[in-house]
Amino acid sequence: RPIGNRIYGCDDCQLFCPWNRFEQMTGEDDFKPRHSLDDISLLACFEWSEQQFLDRMAGSPIRRIGHAKWRSNIAIALGNAAPSPHIINALQQALPDAEPVLQTHAQWALQQQTRQSEKKS
Numbered sequence: 001r002p003i004g005n006r007i008y009g010c011d012d013c014q015l016f017c018p019w020n021r022f023e024q025m026t027g028e029d030d031f032k033p034r035h036s037l038d039d040i041s042l043l044a045c046f047e048w049s050e051q052q053f054l055d056r057m058a059g060s061p062i063r064r065i066g067h068a069k070w071r072s073n074i075a076i077a078l079g080n081a082a083p084s085p086h087i088i089n090a091l092q093q094a095l096p097d098a099e100p101v102l103q104t105h106a107q108w109a110l111q112q113q114t115r116q117s118e119k120k121s
Contacts, residue, residue: 001112004080005042007073008062034060042081046074046090068099075102079109083116 034056037045048056050067057063062070071094078087091106091113098106 001080003076005077007042007045007070007077008065042074042077043084043087043090046071046078046094068102072099072102072105075105075109079105079112081113083113083120088113088117 037056048067048070053067053070054063057070065073075091075094078091081087088110091110094106095103
């Protein structure tokens with residue numbers, strides 16, 4: 001739960017790095033958000049196919065973690081999100097063919113979503 005809605009940590013490290021404290025934002029295109037990742041839902045990212053992930057993460061260090069780990073990280077964030085039947089459905093649909101790491105985190109996320117839904121009722 002402490003990871004919240006974070007799915008990849010490099011940006012957080014950059015924000016808190018003491019060496020970056022006095023740096024100014026750059027206008028360089030290479031450092032601007034790509035593929036609308038600054039304005040996309042976690043659920044939309046979770047539902048990307050492996051090919052969509054590879055295409056959208058081309059040129060990004062995020063691509064190194066691979067599609068399975070990407071989805072696993074997002075599953076944790078979805079477990080920490082406000083309860084939603086759409087999230088529960090997406091997690092349930094991912095389980096049958098999920099790699100072990102995704103399966104573990106999707107099951108955890110489903111438990112979290114269920115608990116939160118029950119509290120809300």
